[in-house]
């Protein structure tokens with residue numbers, strides 16, 4: 001019993017030592033979702049544009065974002081302004097990091113949206129058209145709700161990946177959870193902090209899966 | 224009075240001329256049946272009249288509203304946006320595969336356009352929607368979702384959804400073709416009831432007996448042209464053209 005209590009106290013003290021890093025990881029996670037989900041929809045529209053140049057441009061954007069390491073993108077966005085314009089890098093790396101995450105995840109979400117939108121049959125648009133519903137109204141009220149239901153499993157996958165990807169922020173951010181765990185592990189010569197960090201990611205993702213599962217269930221009222 | 228007049232309508236997909244000089248009119252209160260073999264252009268004609276497809280040339284008038292008018296050089300021009308929007312309120316279309324909105328309840332399907340397009344108050348739209356559901360025999364299904372309904376019930380909802388916009392003229396594109404044979408009867412019954420109320424309808428159908436009994440005017444199309452049109456007792460019972468005869472004998476054999 002005492003031993004079990006000891007384990008919990010130990011985990012608690014680890015977490016409190018990593019608290020600043022945890023806050024940053026949560027911030028990166030939340031901000032990335034908040035901005036990349038809507039941005040991804042815009043990128044999807046660009047990708048599906050009937051203007052060839054526009055759609056090619058967005059296709060290129062998506063392929064670069066998906067085809068290069070996120071870590072490289074983080075570094076480039078942080079140091080890029082300095083090498084290009086000699087603007088000294090921001091004191092706080094958090095904002096450039098979030099920008100890199102948003103740009104990267106928007107590309108992934110865009111492809112998910114595109115798949116969803118293209119899977120809606122033409123008849124839905126035609127029925128709305130004949131009823132006189134405007135194009136924006138048709139998209140928001142008729143198409144998008146059906147798209148969201150269809151893409152939910154794929155979005156869940158991305159969100160789970162995002163939870164783990166937040167650890168990449170350590171490249172520029174000392175106060176990142178995984179980095180702090182590493183530092184403590186080295187200082188105290190034990191692997192335990194890394195296990196605690198792993199437990200944190202795992203529990204966080206259990207929560208993500210649970211929440212997304214609830215939303216999926218909620219949308220199961222129709223086929 | 225003519226609710227719809229179509230003159231010299233032409234439509235090609237690439238170099239495939241699908242409609243070649245189509246002319247006919249639809250009187251108020253009449254039921255027009257369009258028959259003809261697969262690929263003859265029946266759906267394309269309906270889609271041109273409902274603006275789902277852009278015609279190449281010819282003339283389409285909905286009463287005084289001119290949707291497509293000839294320019295005199297062999298080309299035609301569509302009316303301005305405001306007029307087209309007005310024209311869209313003149314007609315409704317019932318699709319072969321229903322195209323109900325799956326994420327909305329039956330009632331929501333019925334009131335979405337009346338509320339957002341016609342600006343009818345929600346409670347009035349609901350009251351009228353319930354009236355229509357009663358008419359198509361689905362009063363108990365207003366809270367159901369389309370996936371919970373049989374094909375026949377879905378198609379009756381689709382008819383009610385079109386009627387909720389109070390159209391002057393209702394188009395049907397093979398409304399029973401996606402249904403099991405035992406379910407076609409309930410749809411035909413609804414259409415018959417509408418005909419009795421003098422609803423103006425244009426129906427593409429393969430149901431010859433139905434076309435014969437319900438319509439005032441039959442149009443037989445083949446290869447993008449109207450081969451024969453007139454009273455069903457003439458066109459169906461006593462076709463003059465060889466192609467009409469061949470088509471009808473094929474269909475009655477099947």
Ligand SMILES: Nc1ncnc2c1ncn2[C@@H]1O[C@H](COP(=O)(O)OP(=O)(O)OP(=O)(O)O)[C@@H](O)[C@H]1O
Pocket residue numbers: 236239241259260261262263264265266267268
């Ligand atoms: N969007 C399109 N693009 C190219 N060709 C088309 C298109 N829609 C129809 N067609 C062609 O137009 C011709 C007429 O098709 P349509 O669907 O109007 O025939 P239909 O009389 O309704 O036939 P069915 O009884 O099988 O429904 C066919 O040759 C078809 O291949």
Ligand SMILES: [Mg+2]
Pocket residue numbers: 265266267396397
């Ligand atoms: Mg057809």
